[in-house]
Amino acid sequence: MYFLALESSCDETAAAVFTEEPRVLSSVVASQMEYHTPFGGVVPEIAARAHQQKLIPVIDEALRQAGIRLADVGAIAVQNSPGLVGALLISVSAAKMLAMTLHIPLIAVNHVAAHIYACRLAAGRDIFPCIGLVVSGGHTTLFLCHDALNLQMIGSTRDDAAGEAFDKVSAILGLGFPGGPRVEQEARTGNPKAFAFPRSMLEDPHFDFSFSGLKTAVLYTAHGQNVSTIRPLPADQRRADLAASFQQAVIDVLVLKCRRAMRQFRIPRLAVGGGVTANQAFRGALQAMCAKESAELLIPPMNLCTDNAAMAALAVEKWRIGDFAPPDLDAQPTLQ
Numbered sequence: 001m002y003f004l005a006l007e008s009s010c011d012e013t014a015a016a017v018f019t020e021e022p023r024v025l026s027s028v029v030a031s032q033m034e035y036h037t038p039f040g041g042v043v044p045e046i047a048a049r050a051h052q053q054k055l056i057p058v059i060d061e062a063l064r065q066a067g068i069r070l071a072d073v074g075a076i077a078v079q080n081s082p083g084l085v086g087a088l089l090i091s092v093s094a095a096k097m098l099a100m101t102l103h104i105p106l107i108a109v110n111h112v113a114a115h116i117y118a119c120r121l122a123a124g125r126d127i128f129p130c131i132g133l134v135v136s137g138g139h140t141t142l143f144l145c146h147d148a149l150n151l152q153m154i155g156s157t158r159d160d161a162a163g164e165a166f167d168k169v170s171a172i173l174g175l176g177f178p179g180g181p182r183v184e185q186e187a188r189t190g191n192p193k194a195f196a197f198p199r200s201m202l203e204d205p206h207f208d209f210s211f212s213g214l215k216t217a218v219l220y221t222a223h224g225q226n227v228s229t230i231r232p233l234p235a236d237q238r239r240a241d242l243a244a245s246f247q248q249a250v251i252d253v254l255v256l257k258c259r260r261a262m263r264q265f266r267i268p269r270l271a272v273g274g275g276v277t278a279n280q281a282f283r284g285a286l287q288a289m290c291a292k293e294s295a296e297l298l299i300p301p302m303n304l305c306t307d308n309a310a311m312a313a314l315a316v317e318k319w320r321i322g323d324f325a326p327p328d329l330d331a332q333p334t335l336q
Ligand code: KG4
Pocket: 010, 135, 136, 137, 138, 139, 162, 163, 164, 166, 167, 178, 179, 180, 181, 184, 274, 275, 276, 277, 278, 279, 280, 305, 306, 307
């Protein structure tokens, strides 16, 4: 049984083929980075147009790499929520049309749940129950994961996502786009204790996050209180210290809330996904915390952390219980 999965929730156009084990036979991702870089961030309409252009060649390549034809596909999976609505609609429309013309089931996959499922896919065995953290440009959400399809949200960001904060701080420091990797690079030579930036909601008993106050603190420290135009900072020790101190503040909050969730629910297993997981300092801090807690840490390889269609192998779990999507399936921009 072959599944073809599509993904276009943000700025990656992706298709993957997997079997019901699940075993991934191909995973193709076309980046749109070059289109968005001049604008300093993802432009939703440009993203939708680029998906529209790239999706068919990406599907073609995924089938070719898997060594199968379209007629061999037994079910279509699509990540229909959450994401940029115009972007999501491209793969949702294509998936519905494919399912209808091939007379095969259509399976809707939640993109955030799929980020957690990437850990299951990489582990190659059951990982549930676990605490799950999805930390990307669009999400900072903590889950109590009972099983692959039953994720209970226990906390989320009240304003910016952690990746979004990295992108905005990168702009504040004049480091450019994409922000995360650039701030991390700059932080390598900085002192994480140089500036005492706020750790919002660290002491609060809930599992919500807030990063906008931190972002503003970096802005005022970098440019003063009366900012009208942001000028790039000189490439000196102060800029590196700002980057390192900001990064440490984000890491401290994320790691502590994960630890608290594992302790409170007595589940010593943590699954982490999303683009921010590329950050080596973050990975190191998670590893140190989990080692201390005698907890198991699951982080997929990079190609499964950032947006992709292979993690939609979560569709296999839905297929097993006959949970198929209706032919009028819609794109849903928010996490529900
Ligand atoms: O999961 P992803 O590829 O796309 C979605 O947002 O769904 O995540 C992208 C986010 C961006 O905000 C980017 O700045 C952040 O992940 N990111 C990083 C790093 N690499 C990517 N943040 C911190 N450090 C990094 N090395």
